[in-house]
Amino acid sequence: MTWSFRTAFTKYAHLDGAAWHYADDDGLTKEKYKTWSQWNGYGRVQVQSGGWDGMRSLTEHRFLRGMDGDRKNAAGGTKSVTVPDGEGGSLTDHEAFQGTEFKTIDYTAPGGTVESKTVSTPWRKETAKRVRHWARSPPT
Incomplete structure (x- = not known):
């Protein structure tokens, strides 16, 4: 009798x-209670896969996180955030792009060379605008 067990392992690194x-x-929370409480993710995630005999593959995923225009510090201000695309350019990290994967890199193995990569450039066009009625000055 021959027994065969296949065990797969996946390891994640959040960079x-x-x-x-x-x-x-939101029109409900008073300004004095607000803070940096909205989770916008990681910029890079590496995924390694393999079996009992070691890891065989490595893929890196790069994401935009929507941090451009965020509040700069407790006193106020606005952040200007761009992300290098790794190809000699940069992308504005606009809030509309939060969670958008813009680059995937497949390596020959963990510690290996680049086998393939996919690079995407997100774009946006304003088609509507959200107006918050509680943020406007009351009529005089």
Whole structure:
């Protein structure tokens, strides 16, 4: 009798630190209670896969996190955030792109060379605008 067991392992590495966005104006929370409480993810995630005999593949995923225009500090201000695309350019990290994967890199193996990569450039066009009635000055 021959026994065959296949065990697959997946390992994740979250790189570049976490992004926390200042709370959006929801019309309910008073300004003094707001903070950087909105989770906007990681910029890079590496995924390794393999079996009992070692890891065989490595893929890196790069994401936009929507941090451009975020509040700069407790006193106010606005951040200007761009992300290098790794191809000699940069992308504006606009809030509309939060969670958008813009680059995937497949390596020959963990610690290996680049086998293939896919690079996407997101675009946007404003088709509507959200107006918050509680944010406008009352009529005089």
